[in-house]
Amino acid sequence: MTKHIYIYSPSSAIRDKAAFRRxxxxxxxxxxxxxxxxxxxxxxxxxxxxDATRLAAISRAAASGADVALxxxxxxxxxxxxxxxxxxxxxxxxxxxxxxxxxxxFTALQNALFAKTGATTWSGxxxxxxxxxxxxxxxxxxxxFDDLVSGQGEGTGWRMPARDAExxxxxxxxxxxxxxxxxxxxxxxxxxxxxxxxxxxxFLEDTHEHPYRVERMLDQLKLAGVLGRQRxxxxxxxTGIRKVPGYDRGxxxxxxxxxxxxxxxxxVLAGLPFGHVPTKVLLPVGAKVSMAAEGRDVFLVWxxxxxxxxxxxxxxxxxxxx
Amino acid sequence: MTKHIYIYSPSSAIRDKAAFRRxxxxxxxxxxxxxxxxxxxxxxxxxxxxDATRLAAISRAAASGADVALxxxxxxxxxxxxxxxxxxxxxxxxxxxxxxxxxxxFTALQNALFAKTGATTWSGxxxxxxxxxxxxxxxxxxxxFDDLVSGQGEGTGWRMPARDAExxxxxxxxxxxxxxxxxxxxxxxxxxxxxxxxxxxxFLEDTHEHPYRVERMLDQLKLAGVLGRQRxxxxxxxTGIRKVPGYDRGxxxxxxxxxxxxxxxxxVLAGLPFGHVPTKVLLPVGAKVSMAAEGRDVFLVWxxxxxxxxxxxxxxxxxxxx
Numbered sequence: 001m002t003k004h005i006y007i008y009s010p011s012s013a014i015r016d017k018a019a020f021r022r023x024x025x026x027x028x029x030x031x032x033x034x035x036x037x038x039x040x041x042x043x044x045x046x047x048x049x050x051d052a053t054r055l056a057a058i059s060r061a062a063a064s065g066a067d068v069a070l071x072x073x074x075x076x077x078x079x080x081x082x083x084x085x086x087x088x089x090x091x092x093x094x095x096x097x098x099x100x101x102x103x104x105x106f107t108a109l110q111n112a113l114f115a116k117t118g119a120t121t122w123s124g125x126x127x128x129x130x131x132x133x134x135x136x137x138x139x140x141x142x143x144x145f146d147d148l149v150s151g152q153g154e155g156t157g158w159r160m161p162a163r164d165a166e167x168x169x170x171x172x173x174x175x176x177x178x179x180x181x182x183x184x185x186x187x188x189x190x191x192x193x194x195x196x197x198x199x200x201x202x203f204l205e206d207t208h209e210h211p212y213r214v215e216r217m218l219d220q221l222k223l224a225g226v227l228g229r230q231r232x233x234x235x236x237x238x239t240g241i242r243k244v245p246g247y248d249r250g251x252x253x254x255x256x257x258x259x260x261x262x263x264x265x266x267x268v269l270a271g272l273p274f275g276h277v278p279t280k281v282l283l284p285v286g287a288k289v290s291m292a293a294e295g296r297d298v299f300l301v302w303x304x305x306x307x308x309x310x311x312x313x314x315x316x317x318x319x320x321x322x
Numbered sequence: 323m324t325k326h327i328y329i330y331s332p333s334s335a336i337r338d339k340a341a342f343r344r345x346x347x348x349x350x351x352x353x354x355x356x357x358x359x360x361x362x363x364x365x366x367x368x369x370x371x372x373d374a375t376r377l378a379a380i381s382r383a384a385a386s387g388a389d390v391a392l393x394x395x396x397x398x399x400x401x402x403x404x405x406x407x408x409x410x411x412x413x414x415x416x417x418x419x420x421x422x423x424x425x426x427x428f429t430a431l432q433n434a435l436f437a438k439t440g441a442t443t444w445s446g447x448x449x450x451x452x453x454x455x456x457x458x459x460x461x462x463x464x465x466x467f468d469d470l471v472s473g474q475g476e477g478t479g480w481r482m483p484a485r486d487a488e489x490x491x492x493x494x495x496x497x498x499x500x501x502x503x504x505x506x507x508x509x510x511x512x513x514x515x516x517x518x519x520x521x522x523x524x525f526l527e528d529t530h531e532h533p534y535r536v537e538r539m540l541d542q543l544k545l546a547g548v549l550g551r552q553r554x555x556x557x558x559x560x561t562g563i564r565k566v567p568g569y570d571r572g573x574x575x576x577x578x579x580x581x582x583x584x585x586x587x588x589x590v591l592a593g594l595p596f597g598h599v600p601t602k603v604l605l606p607v608g609a610k611v612s613m614a615a616e617g618r619d620v621f622l623v624w625x626x627x628x629x630x631x632x633x634x635x636x637x638x639x640x641x642x643x644x
Contacts, residue, residue, distance in 0.1 A: 045577065187538050191542060244368070249368060
């Protein structure tokens with residue numbers, strides 16, 4: 001199914017130009033009509049153009065009428081322009097059917113937009129690292145993306161780690177899914193751009209953050225009351241961790257998760273295939289979801305955003321990632 | 323002047339034992355009576371003992387009746403125990419004359435204690451890296467410490483960077499001095515432990531944080547309204563920055579400071595000799611200060627905490643660090 005895909009750069013400048021080119025080529029090979037924003041390859045310091053350039057690119061993405069707006073990459077740049085983002089234009093574009101997809105630094109736009117307008121965006125792949133992955137795009141990622149563009153996705157699932165085989169939690173219904181990159185999300189706390197979600201499902205991932213820094217951010221969210229008012233916390237992938245041999249002495253993401261569980265009544269799930277990893281599912285930030293488990297298998301289900309567009313959803317939409 | 327100095331470990335386990343021993347030796351050589359907490363050299367994971375052990379150590383420091391309570395080192399550990407710190411006992415000890423000194427992770431205790439009780443602590447040296455510095459303790463640091471233990475310190479001063487030669491700001495009077503490590507302070511934002519200081523002088527330092535991360539934290543504090551309600555923001559030393567050649571392209575602490583100045587009416591000063599550097603002055607977190615400049619020379623003045631203890635302060639207390 002040919003879709004109109006708009007590619008733009010709201011954050012850092014492209015570093016891996018080959019990956020970017022591979023990603024564009026792959027999206028075209030999938031049959032899509034790919035439109036590249038005029039400033040997608042701009043460079044200003046470490047940014048994909050100065051703040052005004054990137055804001056204009058985001059506005060063009062909102063005005064593009066595309067089916068999907070994809071970012072070239074994450075990095076850093078959106079928190080600088082939170083006060084100037086075209087929130088209304090983005091919400092209007094989403095209402096008209098443009099799906100905004102991204103991750104990492106994009107977490108700031110997603111959660112700020114949800115806080116300001118209630119609009120739903122997708123945590124998911126970027127053009128360079130994902131579609132342009134040098135080992136080829138990940139199958140599950142592409143299947144989830146295909147679900148999105150074909151309007152057939154209705155949920156996702158994964159298997160919890162073996163160490164959590166005994167974990168039980170009450171099924172969650174009608175809860176707002178939100179979150180993304182822990183560091184970027186935490187950098188919104190205390191500002192008007194942090195979503196005031198009660199009884200939601202909060203998912204988190206991060207990369208190149210030592211577990212002590214992850215723990216400090218989790219404690220901040222906990223002490224701010226954010227974690228305690230959710231229905232569930234879901235850990236995605238925490239990658240790029242450099243342990244300090246002879247010093248960490250057993251302090252790890254496992255101890256961080258175990259300590260969080262001990263201090264929180266809210267269930268803490270792990271193993272979500274999302275983060276700075278090739279195998280990433282797409283997750284609708286701001287959508288209502290249900291979540292339940294059968295043994296170690298978790299099912300996260302959301303409704304159709306555009307219910308009029310399809311009626312054959314029963315056959316589709318569960319790309320279970322183990 | 324012999325003082326009773328109590329040494330304890332509220333945060334990370336000692337890694338550099340030789341530096342710790344040198345620091346203790348140096349404090350004794352200065353004529354002080356040094357008491358080492360029983361758990362000062364404890365190890366649990368990366369911490370100087372588990373949470374209960376470190377909390378007990380902090381309580382013993384508060385009960386010690388010492389003139390000065392010094393931490394062995396910073397690191398990580400205090401944000402884990404913010405809900406359980408002995409705030410009242412610390413405030414009572416300070417009221418009775420014990421001066422609590424530290425930096426880095428200690429920023430969390432200092433600002434939380436000020437938020438909860440209004441008590442004043444000192445941002446300043448630690449035993450290991452400072453008194454036990456392998457090149458010998460820094461002269462200015464020791465002179466400032468001597469001011470504290472002799473009760474004769476009444477302020478400090480420094481020269482602003484040449485690039486700020488034209489910077490003008492209105493003298494500040496009767497403003498609360500607060501702050502410390504930017505990363506640790508920001509990790510309190512949104513929690514009950516972040517001080518609600520209006521019209522204060524906020525000083526900040528950090529180490530091994532890329533300028534983009536520094537900027538993101540400053541933006542968070544700005545968007546939360548914290549920076550805009552201060553009388554002045556004072557930058558200490560930002561050290562250990564690894565630039566990314568061919569990528570940062572001019573993005574640096576200078577651009578971070580310049581952008582902050584452009585977006586804020588509050589004066590932003592630089593050059594404060596404080597941070598993860600040998601030459602660090604002592605700064606009373608929670609005290610009322612005045613600040614003014616003559617050309618590039620800034621004078622930061624606080625009152626005596628114990629006015630009855632000395633009457634010869636006119637001859638002392640300005641260790642101007644250039």
